Amino acid sequence: MKITITRHSKTLWNKEKRLQGCKDSPLSPEGMDNILALKEHIKNNHYDAIYSSPIKRAYDTAKLLFDNQPIITDERIREMNFGILEGQKIDEIPEEYKKTYHDLWCHPEISNGIPEGETYDEIEERVKDFLNDLVKKPYDNVFIVTHGFCFTIIMATIMNLERIDYIKVNSPVVDGCSETIVNYSNGEFSVEVYGNNDFLPHQSNESFSK
Numbered sequence: 001m002k003i004t005i006t007r008h009s010k011t012l013w014n015k016e017k018r019l020q021g022c023k024d025s026p027l028s029p030e031g032m033d034n035i036l037a038l039k040e041h042i043k044n045n046h047y048d049a050i051y052s053s054p055i056k057r058a059y060d061t062a063k064l065l066f067d068n069q070p071i072i073t074d075e076r077i078r079e080m081n082f083g084i085l086e087g088q089k090i091d092e093i094p095e096e097y098k099k100t101y102h103d104l105w106c107h108p109e110i111s112n113g114i115p116e117g118e119t120y121d122e123i124e125e126r127v128k129d130f131l132n133d134l135v136k137k138p139y140d141n142v143f144i145v146t147h148g149f150c151f152t153i154i155m156a157t158i159m160n161l162e163r164i165d166y167i168k169v170n171s172p173v174v175d176g177c178s179e180t181i182v183n184y185s186n187g188e189f190s191v192e193v194y195g196n197n198d199f200l201p202h203q204s205n206e207s208f209s210k
Helices: 029-041 056-065 095-106 120-134 148-158
Strands: 002-007 049-052 071-073 141-146 179-185 188-196
Touching: 002 148, 029 056, 049 056, 056 071, 056 141, 120 148, 141 148, 148 179, 148 188
Parallel strands: 002 141, 049 071, 049 141
Antiparallel strands: 002 179, 179 188
16 A cells, blocks of 8 residues: 655744644645645546545645545544643743743654643554554555654654654654655555655745744
């Protein structure tokens, strides 16, 4: 099975450097450009199934990429819930939560998530459950639209990383509409392409922890 993974395209809150999580904001003009670029990049590929987070920015990205194919929404690949910091500009995070936010990205081995949000244990559990179900499907080619933090957990799971090593895949955060390709065969994952953004007109390579 070949699994292609992308992150939803750029939104207005991405431009404003706000934490979105389970909240949402509209796709930006640059985001629309990038969707069209990815659509052109994959136009000759056939996918047996398209999976998307049900959050609107991801679902809209999937619908624009695939006009005439059904989109399977799955709660297990929605973005992490960032609790009380959702909607907050990153550079305006209150002082008392700056270390909590920093640890979320830079020290996952000690992070308990954001207050009123999800923990690493919770998002890991749902992502692993999704992947375990996916590889049992009779598909040759699958496309997934998810989110930046959820992408980190998906790739960390695929690469069998210890939690302390998640920083290897979360900084920089992959661009929206970048291309990551993973192969699954005989019970093993292998990464073929990681975060390819060469075809995108708007590249950012941002780190959410800055």
